[in-house]
Amino acid sequence: MVDNVVRYYLGYVQIHHKGFWDDRTLENSFEPEAVPASLKSEMAMAPRLESFALASSGEVTRGVLVAGIDPVKEDEMTGLKGRLTAGQYLSMEDTAVLLAEGLGQLLNLGVGDTLIMVSQGYQGRNAAGAYPIKGLVKFGSPELNKQLVLLPLLLARDFYGTGERLTSLAVNLPGREALPEALKILNTELPKDEFEVMGYKQLMPELIEAQELDTAGAMLILWVLYLLIGFGLFGTILMMTRERTYEFGVLTAIGTRHQTLMGMLWSEAMMIGIAGAIAGILVSLPIVWYLHTYPIQLTGNMAKAYENYGMEPVVKSAFELWIFVKQAIVIFIISTVLTVYPLWYIWRLKPVEAMRE
Amino acid sequence: MSVIVAKHLTKIYNPKTVPVNALRGVDLTIEKGEFTAIVGPSGSGKTTLLNIIGGLDKPSDGSIRVDNEDITQLSDNELIDFRQKKIGFVFQSYNLIPVLTVEENTEFVMLLQKRPKAEREKRVAELLDSVGLSDKKTKRPNQLSGGQQQRVAVARALAPKPAFILADEPTANLDSASASNLLDIMEKLNREEGVTFVFSTHDQRVIDRARRVVTLVDGAIGSDEIRGN
Numbered sequence: 001m002v003d004n005v006v007r008y009y010l011g012y013v014q015i016h017h018k019g020f021w022d023d024r025t026l027e028n029s030f031e032p033e034a035v036p037a038s039l040k041s042e043m044a045m046a047p048r049l050e051s052f053a054l055a056s057s058g059e060v061t062r063g064v065l066v067a068g069i070d071p072v073k074e075d076e077m078t079g080l081k082g083r084l085t086a087g088q089y090l091s092m093e094d095t096a097v098l099l100a101e102g103l104g105q106l107l108n109l110g111v112g113d114t115l116i117m118v119s120q121g122y123q124g125r126n127a128a129g130a131y132p133i134k135g136l137v138k139f140g141s142p143e144l145n146k147q148l149v150l151l152p153l154l155l156a157r158d159f160y161g162t163g164e165r166l167t168s169l170a171v172n173l174p175g176r177e178a179l180p181e182a183l184k185i186l187n188t189e190l191p192k193d194e195f196e197v198m199g200y201k202q203l204m205p206e207l208i209e210a211q212e213l214d215t216a217g218a219m220l221i222l223w224v225l226y227l228l229i230g231f232g233l234f235g236t237i238l239m240m241t242r243e244r245t246y247e248f249g250v251l252t253a254i255g256t257r258h259q260t261l262m263g264m265l266w267s268e269a270m271m272i273g274i275a276g277a278i279a280g281i282l283v284s285l286p287i288v289w290y291l292h293t294y295p296i297q298l299t300g301n302m303a304k305a306y307e308n309y310g311m312e313p314v315v316k317s318a319f320e321l322w323i324f325v326k327q328a329i330v331i332f333i334i335s336t337v338l339t340v341y342p343l344w345y346i347w348r349l350k351p352v353e354a355m356r357e
Numbered sequence: 358m359s360v361i362v363a364k365h366l367t368k369i370y371n372p373k374t375v376p377v378n379a380l381r382g383v384d385l386t387i388e389k390g391e392f393t394a395i396v397g398p399s400g401s402g403k404t405t406l407l408n409i410i411g412g413l414d415k416p417s418d419g420s421i422r423v424d425n426e427d428i429t430q431l432s433d434n435e436l437i438d439f440r441q442k443k444i445g446f447v448f449q450s451y452n453l454i455p456v457l458t459v460e461e462n463t464e465f466v467m468l469l470q471k472r473p474k475a476e477r478e479k480r481v482a483e484l485l486d487s488v489g490l491s492d493k494k495t496k497r498p499n500q501l502s503g504g505q506q507q508r509v510a511v512a513r514a515l516a517p518k519p520a521f522i523l524a525d526e527p528t529a530n531l532d533s534a535s536a537s538n539l540l541d542i543m544e545k546l547n548r549e550e551g552v553t554f555v556f557s558t559h560d561q562r563v564i565d566r567a568r569r570v571v572t573l574v575d576g577a578i579g580s581d582e583i584r585g586n
């Protein structure tokens with residue numbers, strides 16, 4: 001879920017001029033030369049010049065998010081080219097724009113039409129321009145899909161009159177795991193009084209909060225399930241033991257060591273656990289696969305809630321081997337723990353007592 | 358040669374709470390090849406005595422040597438191994454493991470002893486033949502009558518060639534025909550192969566077939582009678 005938003009637009013880490021995130025104006029932009037060259041070669045960074053504008057199609061006018069981007073680097077980082085649904089992708093030299101699909105619909109504009117934008121540029125300059133629409137891109141996040149206009153960085157500089165300045169550098173990382181290390185490097189190498197370095201958790205705290213809540217809820221359900229499974233297994237294993245007390249008594253009497261019986265019981269419990277895990281996987285596999293391939297589209301308030309967080313309103317299940325493996329291991333551990341009491345019961349079993357009916 | 362030498366066996370259950378004097382100084386010697394019945398009314402201490410002889414329970418006082426070994430000195434695991442090698446048990450009922458076949462039940466102890474397959478198969482065939490159940494070897498206990506189950510129990514008890522067989526009221530749950538049939542088989546094994554049997558009973562028809570009858574009265578030996586049959 002988080003990866004979704006992060007990968008599509010924000011990036012895992014962003015570098016801004018200090019104070020930009022709280023006050024997102026062009027006055028809080030920075031000169032890219034201020035970023036040490038060593039850092040730029042060490043990490044893949046996509047430069048962005050982001051601001052707001054009023055966009056018009058002649059009939060309709062709306063506030064839009066404008067992002068000046070490096071089309072090549074942006075594509076490398078977020079796979080932007082793949083989001084193209086009509087027209088063509090940008091190149092740096094173009095004097096044309098990409099429009100988010102939803103925004104195109106709202107403004108009633110398509111490929112080849114002209115978008116008119118008006119805004120305030122750097123240091124109070126007037127910014128105005130009319131640009132042909134070269135392509136439409138679709139974003140999963142409805143918020144972006146209704147608001148985003150993408151310009152080649154050079155064109156955005158012209159429009160806003162910022163010169164070389166940028167508002168942010170989005171840093172590309174191979175994955176979430178690389179984040180702490182990257183933050184450490186960035187924080188030490190960038191002058192603190194000039195820049196702010198923000199990880200995705202700071203970039204979208206609401207989302208993280210929502211996700212944690214969601215995760216906590218899911219964990220609660222999971223633990224209740226474990227509890228149910230645990231009781232079920234415990235009952236079964238205990239029955240298996242108690243019911244055969246007499247039998248175990250006979251076996252001990254005729255010369256079976258307690259260790260042998262314990263080993264027997266343990267392997268039985270494991271077999272039940274393994275059979276249960278396999279059965280569980282077999283039953284859930286098709287369902288999980290189905291929800292992975294055909295995610296549930298949320299509607300109504302649920303969908304709105306998701307959209308407010310800038311997420312696609314879908315529930316899609318993860319289809320990954322390690323999830324199954326992890327759950328199988330959990331079941332294995334539960335069975336082992338639950339076998340402790342029955343094993344102890346057998347350990348102290350005395351044939352005479354066991355066989356007294 | 359004496360296989361069992363018990364001296365002054367005493368057993369007090371619940372010594373601290375409600376003491377029950379189940380055995381009050383029993384002296385008993387069993388020789389190899391005996392066919393001996395321990396008799397007495399219910400509660401006279403037959404089971405207690407057999408349990409102690411069989412190493413299933415410890416006496417409160419007195420000594421017990423089985424096959425020349427003082428079994429009160431053995432650790433739990435040593436005692437289990439000792440029972441496995443030296444003593445064959447036949448209990449009143451439910452002797453067999455329900456999920457195993459007749460054949461598997463019979464070879465169980467030999468499996469614990471990790472005897473080679475060929476030896477086990479040969480012995481099982483020979484034992485089931487001598488208890489007259491060769492045709493039932495793939496059946497499970499619940500497919501057999503009570504009498505047949507007890508015969509399998511005798512076969513299982515004999516499998517590791519123990520020093521003697523202890524049978525606690527082996528006919529208690531059998532009708533008289535089955536009881537008589539079981540006794541026939543035990544007698545035959547005793548006569549032809551010299552298997553030592555010590556069994557408890559309070560059934561007069563079974564008592565009549567024993568060659569030695571030890572009577573317990575309130576945990577002490579009341580009479581010890583050797584017959585000529």
Ligand SMILES: Nc1ncnc2c1ncn2[C@@H]1O[C@H](COP(=O)(O)OP(=O)(O)O)[C@@H](O)[C@H]1O
Nearest residue numbers: 370371377379398399400401402403404405406
């Ligand atoms: N585990 C026990 N705890 C207390 N008393 C027992 C226990 N086992 C047997 N007894 C008592 O010891 C006496 C002898 O019992 P038992 O050896 O079972 O006799 P029998 O087999 O001849 O019926 C009886 O009074 C019986 O109630």
Ligand SMILES: [Mg+2]
Nearest residue numbers: 403404405526
């Ligand atoms: Mg008894």
